Each structure stands twice: as structure tokens, then as C-alpha cells.
Amino acid sequence: MTVWDWSVFFHNLVHPAILSGLWTTIWLTLLTLVLAIVLGTIVALIGRIDTFVTRAFYQGYVAFFRATPLLVQLVFLYSALPQMGVRLSVVEAAIIGLMLSESPYVAEIVRSSLSAVPVAQWEASKAIGMRPFTIMRWIIFPQALRIAVPPLGNEFVRQLKNTSLVSVISMTELFRATDNLTQSNFRVLEALTVATIYYLAATAIWTLLQNAFERRNSRWFADARSGVAQPLAKNAEA
Secondary structure, three states: OOOOOHHHHHHHHOOHHHHHHHHHHHHHHHHHHHHHHHHHHHHHHHHOOOOHHHHHHHHHHHHHHHHOOHHHHHHHHHHHHHHHOOOOOHHHHHHHHHHHHHHHHHHHHHHHHHHHOOHHHHHHHHHOOOOHHHHHHHHHHHHHHHHHHHHHHHHHHHHHHHHHHHHHHOOOOHHHHHHHHHHHHOOHHHHHHHHHHHHHHHHHHHHHHHHHHHHHHHHHHHHHHHHHHHHHHHHHHO
8 A cells, every 4th residue: 555645635635525524613613613702701791790709600610611621521511411311412512512611711811801901991981971881882892802803813723623522422523524534445644634734724714814804903993093083182282
């Protein structure tokens, strides 16, 4: 048997099973990341409430899911929960597991981004009679979002790699599709090379999109600041 076979490589590159697994990896990554952002933001906002219970909840939630391996969480959701009468499908267990595993990292990003906005802006907004929800929505969150975008974008890459672990509960994403293919032709090198190329391509495309969004976001923020500064300067001159 030859070490490398180009015909097998190109065959695997467009193999329907590989392409189907790639699509599953992409939609699973995007869906679970969006859900983790929603859940993580809620957890971060709860953690900002200055009470013992909310602080304990936030610290316990983050510590538990960050300390527990994703592999253990997935197996628990799919194999252990049925013993307690809760049965999840493979897709449901994968989505819930990836969401829960990612949410504490998002919560930490959101919490630190909100904390980075100067407290003086909150106090000034309250002084002119703005309500807390309005302050958070129009003053604090837009600035925190600009800070949070780069690290949240980086979480896509981590989540993309995490999806390979759902193969342990028999979900056919890119890695499991690749592994299934090697069981039929025993050409492991070519199959794993194809999988690596697709992982690299997905990461590269996302990085380009993220960089473009960050540049646009920076220009928008700069224009917004100049738009506010000009009227203030005219008033000062008057």
C-alpha cells in the first residue's frame, strides 16, 4: 500500500459524507455559539446584581462548567440523564452540551466588557433621569459590545474545534464522517488531511469576516464619537 494516494485524497475532498459532516460542524458551531452568547449574557447580568445569592450563583456556574470537561458533560447528557427519566436525542444532547460548556466563557467576556465601561457614564446617565434599562441598552451595552466583539469572535474557533467531541455520542459531524470513511477504505492519512483542510478553511474564512467586522465597527464608533464631539465643540465656542 502506498503512503499517499492523490486519487483517494481528491475523492475524499468532495465526498458527500465529508461535505455533509462539514455542514453539520458549521451549523452546530454557529447555533451553539449564538445560544451560548444569549445564555452567557444572562448569567453575566445576574452576576452583576450585588447580592450574595447572585454572586454565588455566578461564581458557581462559571466554576462548574469551566472545570468540567466537555466530553464528560456530553456523555452525562446523553447516557446518564436517561437513568433519571430524561432522554435527549443525539442532536439535543450535542446542542445543550456545547451551549452549556461555552456559556461561562461568554459570561466572563461579557462581564469584563461591561466592567470596562467607566462607571461615571452610568452615574451621569442616572443624574439626568435615565432609567437603568435605558442606560444599559443605549449607553453601556453598545460600548461593551465593541470591547467584547474580538474575544467573542475568537470563541468561534474554540467552539468549532469542540464540535469534534460530539462524535463520542455518535453525532456525525466532520470528524466522525472522516472516521467513518476511513473504516471503509482504511486510508487514514488522506481522510484526516481533508478534514484538517476544511477545519483550517472554516477558521480562515471566519477570521477574515471577523477582521472586516472589527474594522467596520471601529469606523462606526469613531464616526459616532466625532459626530458627538462636533456639536459639543460648537457649543463650547459659542
